[in-house]
Amino acid sequence: MWAVRDRKHDQKLFITLAVALFALAWLALWFWGQSPYGRFIMHDDEISHGMAHGGGYSIPIIVFVVSWTLMIVAMMLPTSLPLITLFRALVRDRKNHMHLVFLLIAGYLSMWILFGIAAHIGDWGVHQIAGESAWLHSDSWMIGVAILVTAGLYQFTSLKYHCLDKCRSPLSFIMERWQGGNEQKQAFRLGVDHGIFCIGCCWSLMLLMFVVSAGNIGWMLALGTVMAVEKNMPWGRRLSAPLGVILLGWGLIMVVQGIPLLHWHT
Template sequence: MLERSRLFAPLFVALTTSAWIALWMWDAGPYARYLRHASWSELPLVGAICREVPGASVTIAALLHSVAWLLMIAAMMLPTAFPLFDTFRRMTIARDNRRTLMALLIVGYAAAWALFGVVAHSLDAALHRVADQSPILLANGWLIGAAIIAFAGLYQFSRLKHRCLDKCRSPLIFITERWRGRNARRESFRLGMSHGAFCIGCCWALMLLMFAVGTGSVGWMLALGAIMSAEKNFRWGKSIGQPLGVALLAWSAWIVVEHARIA
């Protein structure tokens, strides 16, 4: 039992590392642009299917976006939730179905982020359609990026963010408040979903930065993942929230000033 418990952290690190490697290979490969906003119909073979099969373009785009998004979540967000998973593992270690319960916990966590991904990508697609139909927005797309960055900066000071962050920082209390063990499978999945919801509550504005700087930028993913992990898992994490907010607001202001100077 002790040997098995020692395997959990290495296996978790291996899973996260695999996700990062997959993203890096995708970003370094010839199809890196399809991590971002390029047309999926341009892909070899896929493009032919999109042209021949009605509705295939939408279906394939949704599938590939989902794969990319789940890889991003595995790489960026699973490490931030490791204290929850490890605490839950230790609390359920005597159960015969502990592996199933752990799998349901992780699936529930990923499901919450997958739902957020659907909403975020839908809003992003709608924004691109509006911009394509608006000559002003099309010519001044930087305004959207500056607004997203400023909003993410302001959210760093919000009570909602810090309330959600407090929930994420106390995995033992979080589990004991919600775990009864009467219907273990259902409770495990709900626990993962609930923790994922609070994780979204404290990180969603920073995740929106991916849409401003490029959802396929592995460098930005590494930076944001490190920031969110530090905020949630280190004692000094609280001290970086407000300076980060100030930095984001300054970045947004710099973008505005630079474009005003050029104009």
Template sequence: MLVRSRLFALLFAALTTSAWIVLWMWDGGPYARYLRHASWTELPLLGAICREVPGASVTLAALLHSAAWLLMIAAMMLPTAFPLLDTFRRMTSKRENWRTLLAFLIVGYATAWALFGLVVHGFDAALHRVADQLPTLLADGWLIGAAMVALAGVYQFSSLKHRCLDKCGSPLMFITEHWRGRSARRESFLLGMSHGAFCIGCCWALMLLMFAVGTGSVGWMLALGAIMAAEKNFRWGRLIGKPLGVALIAWSVWIVARHAHIA
């Protein structure tokens, strides 16, 4: 059992490390802009496909942004979910299909984050389209960034964040509340989705900072991932929230003051 636990931890670490390496290589390569806000359809081959196939541009962009988003989630959020995955693995280890159940759990978790990613990317795309049509909004885009930073700061003090954090920080209790093992595969998938939903409840405001500072910034992803992992997996992590909230609010005030001074 101990050997299996260590092997699982090593494989999990290898998966997470691989995701970070891919992101780092992508961010340092010639296509780094496609990890952020640039259009995927600017690529030579993809652009040709989009010109020939009606509606391909929107569909292709959505699929590729989703793939990039899931890669970020694998790097940032899977480490925060390790206690849940390891606890579930130990609870189901006597079942012959425990690997399948664990896979359904991970897919459910990823599905919740993928849906959130589609919503956020859709909102981000709509906001950029509006900004392109309104030069004044584009010129004052810093206001949007300041508002997002302030929102993330205020959310650190909300009761909803702390209720979600309590759920994410108690993997054994969470599993016993949401998994009975009767319809094992379906319950495993729904368990993953439920846990993903509570993780989103903890972290959505911090994840929005990715759009304020630049989606795909590996440095910011490392910082935010470390903060979210500490909040969920360590007792002292709960002490991070309020100082972080104060720092984010102060940052938003600094952004406003800086641009007001320039104006």
């Protein structure tokens, strides 16, 4: 009986510390956005210029990776808390259980960091194309429309629902992959696999951050909440289609009225 109480208390303490970490990440993002380094979250055009002219891009990309990682800790890691807590409960009796949890989180974050770098390079490429096209430069908001429509359509795809179902079933996800052999390798691989499915579920919504300004705390909170609900609430799966309709409708309104409700940074 005491062992059960200890486990429950230990689990509550872990969740409390995790929530505190997420809150600190949000607070750090807010302070970062107010600082001179805020442009590295906002994808300011100065960053693109650094890559375009070569030489001075190593520091901006490093700072971007740090800011992006902080953003993922604030936005995406909370959506995976059920899987993390279940995994910790599974390995709790092992002496190195916190090390295994750390490896799980590291694997998860590594996939999102790679995605962020790829998206950042793609963002730079679009800036380069827009800079050489008079039409795109004057109507750059149409790029935002394209991303909105892409995100909206993706909400209806079988791949979206396949990845979402994997994210919504943390216990079976762990049981399918945790064999207890090379535990450190398996813990990291478990995080990698979960990160891949999480990206498959949420990549199109995360790309919206490059349209509405990645450093906008309000948008980050809104999108983070939507993704958390999709992945964890009992009725979250039913949110995907209505969200797709909203995104498609938003894009259609922008095209019909020609009003740049979203601004692509060029």
